[in-house]
Amino acid sequence: MLPVLGLDADDTLWENEERFHEVEQRFRDLMTPWATSDITDAALLATERINIARHGYGIKGFVLSMVVTAVEVSDGAIDAWSLANIVDWGHEMMAHPIELLDGVLEALDALGSTHRLLLITKGDPIDQLDKVRRSGLAERFWRVEVLPEKNPDTYRSVLAHYGIDPVDFTMVGNSVKSDVLPVLAIGGQAFHVPHTTTWVLEEPDSDEVASVVFPVVEQLSEVAELLSS
Ligand SMILES: [Mg+2]
Known part of the structure; x- marks a missing residue:
């Protein structure tokens, strides 16, 4: 039996954060009659922070947060069609083609020859499982x-x-907060593969980061090389 390797999905295997940034820009533009970009960003982030506890991560919660923020920032002046548009942005995000990150296919082939690959992602199961299906990568994963x-x-x-056993487990992902620190905390190992940007709510606690050491690699393919060496 091959050992199990955990892999994150969003921004580790495929582009995700970028989709949110595109829509955040549309939202700033929509709010310009009432607020500057900074004020809109701060208001949206504050709403998301509260809503994640209620709705979890993902596009549905993001859409609800934008709707609520639009009403608040415009003091109720936003028109109903604009709110309907925001909901459509969410549908567009959910249907957006999956863009695999560079070298992911080759890296998964290499990793899959030495490990059983366990995809571990967080968020809305409907959306996340649909992305796995549409990515064309589903059969490369053990679970x-x-x-x-x-x-x-x-x-x-x-x-x-x-x-x-956690000591036999290694996780790979782009988020120190979600993919690295909790795995180290239970006695496993983790590789950090940073993506271009990190969402503010994925920023790890700096004291916790300072207390641990973990390998950081630029590309998923380097994990395969390090694990085989
Ligand atoms: Mg991720």
């Missing part, structure tokens, strides 16, 4: 898990479900 949140407890429970 796929969509978690509401990535923390030590949820990782522990996934690993327990498959009978994997």
Whole structure:
């Protein structure tokens, strides 16, 4: 039996953050009669922070946050058609073609020859599983898990479900907060593959980062090389 390697999906295998940035720009433009970009950004972030606890991560929560923020920032003056447009932006995001990051296919082939690949992502199961399906990568994974949140407890429970001892487990992902720190906390190993940008709400606690050491690689393909050496 090959050892299990955990892989994040969004911004590790395919582009995700960029989709949100495109729509955030549209939202700033929509709000210009009432607020500067900075004020709109701050108001949206404050709403998202509250809504993640209620709705979890993903496009649906993002859309609800934009609708609520639009009403608040415009003090109720935003028209109903604009709100309907915001909902359409969400539908557009959900249907956007999957753009694999450079070298992902080759890296998965290499990693899959030495490991059973366990995709671990967080967010809305409908949207996340649909992305796995549309990515064309589904058959490369041994199992796929969509978690509401990535923390030590949820990782522990996934690993327990498959009978994997955390010390035998390695995770790879673009988020220090979600893919690295919680796995190190339960005794596993993790590789950080940074993406171009990190969402403010994915910024890790700086004290926690300072207390641990983990490998950082530029590309997923380097993980395969490091694991085989
Ligand atoms: Mg990610």
